[in-house]
Amino acid sequence: MNTDTLRAEVESFFEFKGESITLGVPVWNNEVLTGSFIKAPLKMFNRHGLIAGATGTGKTKTLQVLAEQLSQNGVSVLMMDIKGDLSGIAAAGNPHPKIDERMQQIGLPWQPKQFPVELYSLTGNDGTPIRATVSEFGPVLLSKILGLNDTQSGVVSLLFKYADENNLPLLDLEDFRKTLQYIGNEGKAEVTAAYGAISSATAGTILRKVIELEQQGATTFFGEPSFDVNDLCRFDDQGNGLISILRCTDIQHRPKFFSTLMLQLLAEIYDNFPEVGDTEKPELVLFIDEAHLVFEEASKPLLDSIESIIKLIRSKGIGVFFITQDPTDVPDKILGQLGMRIQHALRAFTAKDRKSIKLTAENFVPSAYFKTDELLTTLGTGQALVNILNEKGIPCPLMACQMVAPQSRMDILSPQEIAAQLSQSKMSAKYGQAVNRESAHEMLSKKIQEVAKPQEAKPVAQSTQRKSSQEKSTFEKVANSSAGRTIIREVTRGFLGVLGLGSSRRRKSLF
Numbered sequence: 070m071n072t073d074t075l076r077a078e079v080e081s082f083f084e085f086k087g088e089s090i091t092l093g094v095p096v097w098n099n100e101v102l103t104g105s106f107i108k109a110p111l112k113m114f115n116r117h118g119l120i121a122g123a124t125g126t127g128k129t130k131t132l133q134v135l136a137e138q139l140s141q142n143g144v145s146v147l148m149m150d151i152k153g154d155l156s157g158i159a160a161a162g163n164p165h166p167k168i169d170e171r172m173q174q175i176g177l178p179w180q181p182k183q184f185p186v187e188l189y190s191l192t193g194n195d196g197t198p199i200r201a202t203v204s205e206f207g208p209v210l211l212s213k214i215l216g217l218n219d220t221q222s223g224v225v226s227l228l229f230k231y232a233d234e235n236n237l238p239l240l241d242l243e244d245f246r247k248t249l250q251y252i253g254n255e256g257k258a259e260v261t262a263a264y265g266a267i268s269s270a271t272a273g274t275i276l277r278k279v280i281e282l283e284q285q286g287a288t289t290f291f292g293e294p295s296f297d298v299n300d301l302c303r304f305d306d307q308g309n310g311l312i313s314i315l316r317c318t319d320i321q322h323r324p325k326f327f328s329t330l331m332l333q334l335l336a337e338i339y340d341n342f343p344e345v346g347d348t349e350k351p352e353l354v355l356f357i358d359e360a361h362l363v364f365e366e367a368s369k370p371l372l373d374s375i376e377s378i379i380k381l382i383r384s385k386g387i388g389v390f391f392i393t394q395d396p397t398d399v400p401d402k403i404l405g406q407l408g409m410r411i412q413h414a415l416r417a418f419t420a421k422d423r424k425s426i427k428l429t430a431e432n433f434v435p436s437a438y439f440k441t442d443e444l445l446t447t448l449g450t451g452q453a454l455v456n457i458l459n460e461k462g463i464p465c466p467l468m469a470c471q472m473v474a475p476q477s478r479m480d481i482l483s484p485q486e487i488a489a490q491l492s493q494s495k496m497s498a499k500y501g502q503a504v505n506r507e508s509a510h511e512m513l514s515k516k517i518q519e520v521a522k523p524q525e526a527k528p529v530a531q532s533t534q535r536k537s538s539q540e541k542s543t544f545e546k547v548a549n550s551s552a553g554r555t556i557i558r559e560v561t562r563g564f565l566g567v568l569g570l571g572s573s574r575r576r577k578s579l580f
């Protein structure tokens with residue numbers, strides 16, 4: 070066992086037929102093996118991945134490196150930017166002696182490069198606002214965001230059903246609120262006759278939670294124009310894949326919203342992208358930084374749904390990468406779905422840390438060259454243990470890797486640069502302005518007025534425009550697709566119950 074045998078191992082395992090990206094070179098016994106490149110085949114990016122490591126060990130830079138090289142190879146990327154530190158990828162990197170040193174050790178030239186970037190945000194701050202309508206979100210996920218119990222979720226499902234049957238589009242939270250008020254007041258008799266009684270206390274609780282959600286800044290998020298996920302896959306003139314950055318700083322303290330949003334987005338992507346099977350390279354790769362937020366407060370059904378959709382989405386050519394500090398943050402079932410592992414250093418401060426290091430080390434295939442438990446605490450910044458799948462899906466030997474440096478800026482864009490970016494953006498022109506067309510709120514207000522003046526009564530205008538709440542939410546569609554059905558059976562059973570699907574109107578009280 071010497072550097073020559075290790076070099077020979079790298080050469081025999083990390084040469085692929087199809088396109089690949091270069092992660093770096095091995096570091097063994099404190100020696101950097103210049104020119105022996107550790108690569109990852111593009112073909113395997115739909116097998117998902119994990120980037121883990123303590124704060125400051127190089128996770129975000131690894132994410133940046135992967136995103137850059139995917140883009141360079143014509144793959145589009147979506148990054149969930151929780152801390153707001155990813156925008157620099159839109160600007161060329163600044164030369165630095167440390168970058169030169171790193172790249173010389175690796176044995177590759179360093180060229181500063183900027184990448185095509187689209188900036189999005191949930192509130193419209195520092196990014197084009199991304200929106201979804203209340204009906205696209207659907208009763209199940211909306212109830213989850215609101216943190217409702219089963220009884221309350223039942224009322225939400227009933228509200229959606231009522232809106233469906235009365236052609237009342239539920240677009241924004243105002244529509245939802247108005248409909249909720251209506252079925253509890255003016256429309257109470259009508260609703261009770263059709264579906265059974267709704268407790269005013271329950272309606273009141275839901276209303277309070279909606280107002281809370283609005284106060285937390287969700288007002289911008291719900292409404293039209295709703296985001297078309299097909300806009301994620303685009304290319305510049307040179308064929309670089311677009312990197313979309315969704316700024317989520319506004320919800321970093323709202324893990325429930327974040328995890329639900331993730332699920333909705335994944336469902337939307339799943340529903341819109343065609344089935345492609347295993348292809349030479351992925352269509353889109355998602356990176357979710359600070360992913361512990363997704364799992365922190367997620368309920369079991371939500372976790373099950375995430376697990377299912379991660380499984381299903383592979384055949385659509387979508388890869389999902391989670392970035393988190395401690396790999397044990399990720400539930401085992403989901404961890405088991407992640408083919409590529411890039412593990413930066415962990416810190417051994419507490420007993421819990423040491424336990425997690427032991428667990429993490431045991432999760433790697435034993436290596437003749439690398440002692441995982443020792444390396445986990447001694448890896449340098451921008452170095453990582455990497456576990457890559459070859460093109461047949463078989464793990465390559467574990468390597469301790471000196472990672473290449475990003476070509477784009479390792480710092481964020483200035484406010485001026487962000488403003489300039491947005492002013493040129495086609496997406497900003499498409500989604501920048503909220504549209505408030507006639508929907509449940511206006512229609513019910515009119516109806517109430519007309520009831521007050523019965524002599525002038527006119528039939529309520531029926532909306533035939535675009536999507537009304539009649540259509541099932543993407544999440545429900547996915548959960549009910551044939552592929553979804555077999556895998557999500559357990560989860561949907563609960564949902565179908567809540568939704569009352571299959572049965573027409575329920576005459577008996579739901580509560």
Ligand SMILES: Nc1ncnc2c1ncn2[C@@H]1O[C@H](COP(=O)(O)OP(=O)(O)O)[C@@H](O)[C@H]1O
Pocket residue numbers: 122123124125126127128129130131134168171450451452472473474475479
């Ligand atoms: N691949 C790399 N190339 C160059 N510098 C790196 C690399 N990885 C990490 N660094 C250095 O380490 C710092 C911390 O890395 P970062 O990715 O922000 O850590 P984390 O996301 O794990 O907290 C960076 O600001 C950078 O100076």
Ligand SMILES: [Mg+2]
Pocket residue numbers: 128129
């Ligand atoms: Mg980071």
